[in-house]
Amino acid sequence: MSEVSLSARHATASEGAGRLPLWLRILGVRLLAPAALAILSIVMFVPGVFQVPPLDRDEPRFAQASKQMAETGDFVDIRFQDEARHKKPAGIYWLQAAAVEASGFGDEAPIWVYRLPSQIAAVLSVLLVYWAARAFVSPQAAFVAGVFAAITIILGVEARIAKTDATLLATILAAQGALARLWLNGRAARRWGWIFIFWTALGVSVLVKGPVGPMVAGLTIASLCVVRREVAWLKALAPLPGIAWFALVVAPWFVAIHLATDGAFFNEAVGKDFVGKIGAGQESHGAPPLTHLAAMFATFWPLPAFLILAIGAIRRRLSSDVVLFTLAWVLPSWVVFELVATKLPHYTLPLLPALSILTAAALVEGSRREAGRISRWAAAAVYFVPAFGLAAANFAVPVALGLWPSPPGAVLAIIGFVAAFAATRQFAAGRALYALAPAVGASALIFAGTWAFTMPTLDPLWISPRLAAAVKDSAPCPDPLVASAGFNEPSYVFLQGTDTLLTDAAGAANHLAGETNERCRIAVVERRREAGFLKALSAEGISAEEVGRVSGININGGDRLDIGVYRRGSEQDG
Structure with a gap:
């Protein structure tokens, strides 16, 4: 059965295109929709990528490990400086290292180069939402699903961060889109193209982030079997050749890392990281x-407001294929994420596309009964409160840090809020699809103002780039060896260099005392450790010259830091 016929099975004949907003009737046609979604994704995801410094702590950990892969040529073992980083497989590090090699920057590649895989994966994810939705719904409904995904907060954040989750989302979407077609195809002749996509995407998802992809797909499959009380369709997945191919995709690196680490990778990744997250909240999460x-309601904003207005139509279509599949995708995995002790906002990102497709199908192709007053005002409130908070943050955060708001950021936030207010009025009237255009405008403007203008100007939060600049300006040679006491954020290691020594006061003093003519040395010491540092230096008969000072607020924990930059002075008289 063709994709067109699969979609036609679930189209509601009584819902003509004339009931849709004009922009949706124009952009939602089959030839224009993917191009429009690609352009929208770029508009939503690019602002801020070049301007915002490395965001502690996960992003620079990934970027630094990828940098070391490119530096050493070791694409099996994963390390942050000398420490083994055996928590995630190597897939994202390979992609980031490849981006560095392709960029031509080498060791000097800025953080935006490491963000390119996430950027590309996020744009691809939006297009894959459209593709996955097309298994069930019309081009207009699939286009709306893609728009929902593109304008959500969480995907916009992950698109701008050099770590695993945007790439993982793209792999899961490829697998789920193929799975949808195989399920709908049922007992018909095997579609080897979809089978190949499904098992390959699952294999790549494992190389990116371990078991999350197979878990989502496996729970979806199990739920579909239970709901329909049928397992014969599983033959469409070609399980035996599929599993063999899946193993062929993932096994080479896992064998190589097992041999390279003598099994330590699995002890750390499975025994500590994975099991630890299930049983206890890691790192205060x-x-x-x-x-x-x-x-x-915050991370998926603005989708929840649309979902509230779609609930009635969803309930009236519970037996439809699109509702069954998307709920099988969302519900069991969501339960697992809720039961896992460690919780981070991005964990549920793989479920966002299913909610986007479910909501879009209900709003575009479902019955158009007017939503009740409670639903309409709830949707308006769920949309308006985060919009107000995001716009206001462009003023409140700079003022709280003792700064003037960024003029371009403030202007974009104000215009975006006006668009958000227009969307709120449409929600209050129960006109979800007519709220979508101003909601897109509000998200694009507020996100651009926040990421591209407001965040880069928050200098007190960006200690690492200012400290690296202070070292560069004050060092007596172009490539100093640096020791840091009291400030050990991964972003500083990434910006300062792989050989940055993270130590204590005595270690910083020993580092400075060991200066040779081959390469000069700098010590950066946080104020609370300066007394010990100077005392240890004095015991060595050496003085230190303060050549710079950087103060600010550590974005992790909110501690106020005051860091001195020191180079070696003269030997003291005995």
Whole structure:
């Protein structure tokens, strides 16, 4: 059965295109929709990528490990300086190292180069939402689903961060889009193209972030079997050759890392990281069940407002293929994420596309009964409150840090808020599809103002780039060896260099005392450790000259830091 006929099965004949907004009737046609989604994605994801410094702590950890891969040529073992980084497979590091090699920057590649895989994966994810939706719905509904994904906060954040989650999303979407077609195809002749996409995407997802992709796909498959009380369709997946191909995709690196680390990778990645996240909240990220559900109203914004207005149409179509498949995609995996002790906002990102498709199908192709007053005002409130908070943050955060708001950021936030207010009025009237255009404008303007203008001007938060600049300006040679006592953020290692020594006061003093003519040395010491540092230096009979000072607020924890930059002075008289 062709994709066109699959979509036609689920189209509602009574819903003519004339009921849709004009812009949707124009852009939602089959030839224009993917191009429009690609352009929208670029508009939504690019602002800020070049301007915002490395965001501690996960992003620079990934970027630094990828930098070391490119530096050493070791594409099996993963390291942050001398420390083994055995928490995730190597897939994202390969992509980032490839971006560095292709950029021509080499060791000097800025952080935006490492963000390119996430950028590309996020744009691809939006297009894959459209493709996955087309298995069930019309081009207009699939286009709306793609728009929902493109304008959400969480995907916009992950698109701008050099780590795994945007890439993982693209692999899961490829697998789920193929799975949808195989499920709908049922017992018909095997479609080897879809089978290949499904098993390959699952294999790549494992190389990017371990078991998350197979978990989502596996729970979807199990739920579909239970709901329809049928397992015969599983033959469409070609399980035996599929699993063999999946193993062929993932096994080479896993064998290589096992041999390279004598099994230490699996002890760390599975025994500590994976099991630890299930049983206890790692790194202070523990939270009770239903935390993800509560967080969704912020992380998935503005989608929840549209979902509220779509609930009635969803309930009236519970037996339809699109509802069954998307709920099988969302519900069991969401339960797992809620039960896992460690909770971070991006964990539920793989479920965002299913909610986008479900909501779009209900709004575009479902029955158009008017939503009740409670639903309409709830949708308006769920949309308006985060919009106000995001726009206001462009003023409140700079003022809280003692700064003037960025003029371009403030202007874009104000215009974006006006668009958000227009969208809120449409939500209050129950006109979800007519709220979408101003909601897109509001998201694009507010996100651009925040990422491209407001965030880069928050100098007190960007200690690492200012400290690296202070070292460069004050060092007596172009490539100093640097020791840091009291400030050990990964972003500083990434910006300062792989050989940056993270140590204590005594270690910084020993580092400065060991200066040779071959390469000069600098010590950066946080104020609370300066007394110990100077005392240890004095015991060596050496003085230190303060040549710079950087102060600010550590974005992790909010501690106020005051860091001195020191180079070696003269030997003291005995």
